[in-house]
Amino acid sequence: MDFNIAIIPGDGIGPEVTAQAKKALEAVADEYGHHFTYTEAMMGACAIDATGNPLPEETLDICEASDAILFGAIGDPKYDNDPTAKVRPEQGLLRLRKSLGLFCNVRPVKAYEQLIDNSPLKREIISGADMSIYRELTGGIYFGEKHLSDDGQVASDGCSYSVKEITRMAHLAFKEAQNRRKKLTLVDKANVLETSRLWRKTVTEIAKGYPDVAVDFLFVDNAAMQMILNPKQFDVILTENLFGDIISDEASVIGGSIGLLASASVGTENALFEPIHGSYPQATGKGIANPLASILSAAMLLRHLGLQDEAASIETAVEKSLELGFTTEDLKPENPLSTSKVGDFIADYI
Amino acid sequence: MDFNIAIIPGDGIGPEVTAQAKKALEAVADEYGHHFTYTEAMMGACAIDATGNPLPEETLDICEASDAILFGAIGDPKYDNDPTAKVRPEQGLLRLRKSLGLFCNVRPVKAYEQLIDNSPLKREIISGADMSIYRELTGGIYFGEKHLSDDGQVASDGCSYSVKEITRMAHLAFKEAQNRRKKLTLVDKANVLETSRLWRKTVTEIAKGYPDVAVDFLFVDNAAMQMILNPKQFDVILTENLFGDIISDEASVIGGSIGLLASASVGTENALFEPIHGSYPQATGKGIANPLASILSAAMLLRHLGLQDEAASIETAVEKSLELGFTTEDLKPENPLSTSKVGDFIADYI
Ligand SMILES: CC(C)[C@H](C(=O)O)[C@@H](O)C(=O)O
Ligand SMILES: CC(C)[C@H](C(=O)O)[C@@H](O)C(=O)O
Numbered sequence: 001m002d003f004n005i006a007i008i009p010g011d012g013i014g015p016e017v018t019a020q021a022k023k024a025l026e027a028v029a030d031e032y033g034h035h036f037t038y039t040e041a042m043m044g045a046c047a048i049d050a051t052g053n054p055l056p057e058e059t060l061d062i063c064e065a066s067d068a069i070l071f072g073a074i075g076d077p078k079y080d081n082d083p084t085a086k087v088r089p090e091q092g093l094l095r096l097r098k099s100l101g102l103f104c105n106v107r108p109v110k111a112y113e114q115l116i117d118n119s120p121l122k123r124e125i126i127s128g129a130d131m132s133i134y135r136e137l138t139g140g141i142y143f144g145e146k147h148l149s150d151d152g153q154v155a156s157d158g159c160s161y162s163v164k165e166i167t168r169m170a171h172l173a174f175k176e177a178q179n180r181r182k183k184l185t186l187v188d189k190a191n192v193l194e195t196s197r198l199w200r201k202t203v204t205e206i207a208k209g210y211p212d213v214a215v216d217f218l219f220v221d222n223a224a225m226q227m228i229l230n231p232k233q234f235d236v237i238l239t240e241n242l243f244g245d246i247i248s249d250e251a252s253v254i255g256g257s258i259g260l261l262a263s264a265s266v267g268t269e270n271a272l273f274e275p276i277h278g279s280y281p282q283a284t285g286k287g288i289a290n291p292l293a294s295i296l297s298a299a300m301l302l303r304h305l306g307l308q309d310e311a312a313s314i315e316t317a318v319e320k321s322l323e324l325g326f327t328t329e330d331l332k333p334e335n336p337l338s339t340s341k342v343g344d345f346i347a348d349y350i
Numbered sequence: 351m352d353f354n355i356a357i358i359p360g361d362g363i364g365p366e367v368t369a370q371a372k373k374a375l376e377a378v379a380d381e382y383g384h385h386f387t388y389t390e391a392m393m394g395a396c397a398i399d400a401t402g403n404p405l406p407e408e409t410l411d412i413c414e415a416s417d418a419i420l421f422g423a424i425g426d427p428k429y430d431n432d433p434t435a436k437v438r439p440e441q442g443l444l445r446l447r448k449s450l451g452l453f454c455n456v457r458p459v460k461a462y463e464q465l466i467d468n469s470p471l472k473r474e475i476i477s478g479a480d481m482s483i484y485r486e487l488t489g490g491i492y493f494g495e496k497h498l499s500d501d502g503q504v505a506s507d508g509c510s511y512s513v514k515e516i517t518r519m520a521h522l523a524f525k526e527a528q529n530r531r532k533k534l535t536l537v538d539k540a541n542v543l544e545t546s547r548l549w550r551k552t553v554t555e556i557a558k559g560y561p562d563v564a565v566d567f568l569f570v571d572n573a574a575m576q577m578i579l580n581p582k583q584f585d586v587i588l589t590e591n592l593f594g595d596i597i598s599d600e601a602s603v604i605g606g607s608i609g610l611l612a613s614a615s616v617g618t619e620n621a622l623f624e625p626i627h628g629s630y631p632q633a634t635g636k637g638i639a640n641p642l643a644s645i646l647s648a649a650m651l652l653r654h655l656g657l658q659d660e661a662a663s664i665e666t667a668v669e670k671s672l673e674l675g676f677t678t679e680d681l682k683p684e685n686p687l688s689t690s691k692v693g694d695f696i697a698d699y700i
Contacts, residue, residue: 080541080567084551090541120475120578141491141509146544153513155548159491160506189592191430191440194496198505201434217430222628224600225608228470228578242539246596249571253578278572 002035003305006066008059011044011089012279013289013339014072020291020343021070021298024317027350028302028310039066043096044089044279045076054092060099068301069272072294073279098138101267103165104172105135107248107276108262109231114322115256115331121228126254131234132180133251134173135244137265139165140195142241161195161240166202172266173238174210183214183235187223187243199240220247227251252276259290259330260318262297264304271304273297287338290328292318295346317349352385353655356416358409361394361439362629363639363689364422370641370693371420371648374667377700378652378660389416393446394439394629395426404442410449418651419622422644423629448488451617453515454522455485457598457626458612464672465606468681471578476604481584482530483601484523485594487615489515490545492591511545511590516552523588524560533564533585537573537593549590570597577601602626609640609680610668612647614654621654623647637688640678642668645696667699 007022009015022038029036041059048054063069074093079085096102111119111126119126144158177184186203188196200217207215218226220243226233227247231254239247252258261276275293283289299314321327326345329336337345357372359365372388379386391409398404413419424443429435446452461469461476469476494508527534536553538546550567557565568576570593576583577597581604589597602608611626625643633639649664671677676695679686687695 075541088541094542120471120580122470122472125470142542144506148544148548152548154510155512155544156494156508156510157543157545158506158508160504162504164503189595191425191438192444192492193507194498194505195507198498198502221595221599224574224596225603228600228603230470245539245571246574250574250578250600253575258575 002037003067004037004039004065005301006062006069007038007040008043008069008071009040010072010074010279011046011076012073012281012284014074014279016285016287016289016339017275017291017294018070018072020339020346021294023343023347024295024298024314024350027347028307028313031313031350032307032310034307034310043071043092044074045079047092048087048089052087054087054089055095060096063096063100063270063272066270068304069270070298070301071272071274073275073277075279077281094142096272097265098143100270100272101138102265102270102272103136103138104169104266105137105244106176106264106266107133107135107251109133109248109251109254111254112256112260112322115260118256118331120253126231126256129231129234129254131231131237131251132176133237133244133248134169134176134239135248136165136169136240140241159195161198163198163202166199167206170203170206170238173236174206174213177213177236178210181235182212183216185223185234185237186215186217187220187237187239187247188217189220189243190217191219195240203238223247224250248276257290257331258293259328260292260296262293262300264300266304271301273301273304287340288329288336289339290330291339291343292321292327295343313350314346317346320349321345352387353417354387354389354415355651356412356419357388357390358393358419358421359390360422360424360629361396361426362423362631362634364424364629366635366637366639366689367625367641367644368420368422370689370696371644373693373697374645374648374664374700377697378657378663381663381700382657382660384657384660393421393442394424395429397442398437398439402437404437404439405445410446413446413450413620413622416620418654419620420648420651421622421624423625423627425629425631427631444492446622447615448493450620450622451488452615452620452622453486453488454519454616455487455594456526456614456616457483457485457601459483459598459601459604461604462606462610462672465610465681468606470603476581476606479581479584479604481581481587481601482526483587483594483598484519484526484589485598486515486519486590490591509545511548513548513552516549517556520553520556520588523586524556524563527563527586528560531585532562533566535573535584535587536565536567537570537587537589537597538567539570539593540567541569545590553588573597574600598626607640607681608643609678610642610646612643612650614650616654621651623651623654637690638679638686639689640680641689641693642671642677645693663700664696667696670699671695
C-alpha cells in the first residue's frame with residue numbers, strides 16, 4: 001500500500017531519533033511491500049530560526065496532505081528563560097494540535113519487564129502496571145485567553161471547556177476501556193473548579209451508555225499520589241489538558257524509562273505520533289539519545305494506518321533489543337550502542 | 351505564657367486526630383507552665399449540616415481572635431459527586447484562607463528513617479530527601495472567576511496572579527532557602543501560561559536580592575517526574591496554588607507515610623496548622639486514623655508561637671512512637687494502637 005507520511009524532526013534530539021524511526025518504517029516497507037512517501041517539515045525553534053514562525057504555513061499544508069505525521073521533539077532552553085520572548089517553539093506544536101484538531105492524546109504506560117529494575121519505584125509496586133492515559137489536547141487553560149496588564153503587574157490565563165469537547169474525548173476513552181480492563185478513572189478537581197464539575201457531570205451522563213465500564217473519580221492531587229502508591233489500580237485515565245500533561249509525565253516513570261514511551265494525538269482527520277520525551281538539548285548531536293520511543297511511535301502510526309502486523313514487527317524488534325541489551329546508555333551504561341546503531345539493529349531485525 | 355488557640359476539627363477523621371493533638375498541647379502546657387485557651391469552631395460539611403454555611407461568621411471571628419488555628423480535615427463524599435451542589439465543604443476552607451489572608455502554605459517533606467521501607471520508592475531514591483514546598487494559597491485558578499453558561503454547555507475558570515502576590519511568596523521562600531541548603535526551584539509552566547511567565551520574571555528579579563541562593567526553574571510536568579526520579583535534588587520548591595496542590599501531594603509519598611505530614615498556612619496576621627491528609631471518610635469513627643500528622647501540626651503551631659523547645663518535645667515524642675512501633679495500623683498492620691492510644695502515648699511521653 002501507499003502512504004504519505006509527514007516527518008517533523010523538530011528540535012534537540014528530535015532529528016536523530018526520527019531518523020531511526022524512519023529506518024524502521026523503511027524496513028517495514030521493504031519487508032511487507034508497501035510504499036511510504038516521506039515529506040519533511042519544520043516546526044519549533046528550528047523553524048523560528050529559519051522563518052521566524054514556529055509553525056510555517058507549509059508545514060501545516062504538508063501535515064494536512066499526509067496520512068499520518070511522525071514528530072520528534074520541540075523546545076530550546078534559549079526561549080524558556082526569556083519571559084519576554086514573543087515567539088516560542090512550543091507555540092508551533094500547540095497551533096499544530098489546534099489547527100489539525102488533534103484533540104485526543106493517548107499515552108500508553110506499561111512496565112517493561114526488562115526495565116522494571118531501572119524504575120525508582122519498587123518492583124512489586126509497578127510490575128504488571130498497564131494503563132492508557134487519555135488527555136484532552138486542544139482545550140482548557142492551554143488555549144484560554146492570555147492577558148498581561150499594560151503595566152505588567154497582572155497576568156491571567158483563562159480555562160474553559162464545553163460539553164462538546166468533553167463528550168468526544170469521553171467516548172474515545174470509554175471505547176478504549178471496553179477493549180481493556182473496563183475501568184475508567186476521571187481525574188479532575190471538581191471540589192474547586194467549575195470546568196472540572198462540567199467534566200464530572202458530562203462523564204457521569206456518558207457513562208450510562210457504557211454500563212460494562214466501571215467509572216471512578218479522583219481529584220488530581222490524590223491522583224498524583226495514587227499514581228505512585230498503586231499504579232496498578234489504573235486502566236484508562238481520562239482527563240483535561242493540563243492535568244493530563246502532569247499526570248502522564250509522572251506516570252512515565254513507571255515504565256522504567258521515559259526513553260520508551262510513545263504517544264498518539266488524534267483528531268477526526270489527522271493523527272500525529274511522537275515520543276513523550278522532550279528535545280533533551282544536553283544530548284543533542286552526541287549520538288546518545290534513545291530512539292526507541294520514536295521507533296515505537298512509528299509502530300503506533302502503522303497501527304493507526306491499519307497495518308497491525310507491521311506495527312507488531314517493530315514492537316517485537318524493540319523487545320529484542322531490550323532483551324539483548326542493544327540499547328543506548330540511558331538503559332545500559334556499560335558498552336552502550338549509539339542512537340544510530342540502535343536504529344540499524346531495529347531495521348535489520350525487522 | 352498564655353495563648354488562644356482556635357480548634358477546627360472539621361469533617362471525617364478531623365475530630366479524632368485533632369483531639370490527640372490537643373492532648374499533646376495540654377501535655378506541653380503542663381510541662382512548660384503555659385496556659386492555652388481552646389475555642390472550638392465549625393467548618394466544612396459539619397458546618398453546612400448545622401448552619402447551611404461551610405464557614406459560619408462565628409468561626410471566622412474565633413479564628414481572627416486566636417493566636418493560632420489548629421485544623422483537622424475537610425470534605426465529605428456526598429458533595430463530591432454532586433456537580434450541582436451550590437454549597438460545598440471545601441468552600442469553607444478556601445474562604446477561611448482568603449479571609450484571613452493565609453497566602454503561604456508550607457509543607458515540609460522528609461523521609462523518616464523508620465518509615466523509608468513503607469514507601470513505594472526505593473530506599474536509595476528517598477533516603478536523605480528533605481524539602482520544603484512553598485505553595486501560594488490564595489490566588490490562581492482556585493480563586494478565579496468561575497462561570498457556567500446558562501444552557502450549561504460551557505464552564506470556565508479564570509487564573510490570575512499579580513506581581514504583588516508572587517513577590518510576598520517569593521521572599522518567604524528565598525528566606526527559607528537561606529536557612530536551608532540554599533537552593534530554590536520554581537515550578538511553573540512558563541512555556542504555555544502567561545501567569546507562569548509572570549512568576550518566572552518576578553522570581554528572577556527577586557533572586558538578585560538573594561545571591562547566596564541558587565535558583566532553577568522546572569516545568570510542572572517535568573517536576574512531577576523529577577519528584578519521583580530524584581527527590582533529593584529539591585530543597586525549597588516555590589510554586590503557585592494548583593501546581594503546589596498536586597506536587598505537594600505527590601511529594602507526600604516520599605515521607606513513607608502521608609499520616610505524618612503537617613503543614614502551615616500563614617499570612618501576615620494569622621496562621622493555621624493542619625495535617626496534609628484529608629478527611630478520610632472511610633476511616634471515620636473507627637479509631638484507626640493516624641493522629642501523628644495532626645500532632646506534628648501542633649508542633650509547627652508551637653514553633654510559630656515562638657515555643658521552640660515545646661515544639662521539639664512533641665517531635666521527639668513522635669520519633670519515639672515510631673521507634674517503639676506505638677503507631678496506628680497504617681504504619682503497623684499487626685497489633686496496632688488505636689488513634690486515641692497513640693495520642694495518650696505522645697502526651698505521656700511529653
Ligand atoms: C511542549 C509542551 C507544550 C507540551 C505540553 O505541555 O503539552 C509537552 O509537555 C507535552 O506534553 O506534549
Ligand atoms: C480541600 C481542598 C480544597 C484543598 C486544596 O486543594 O487546596 C486540599 O486538597 C489541600 O491541599 O489543602
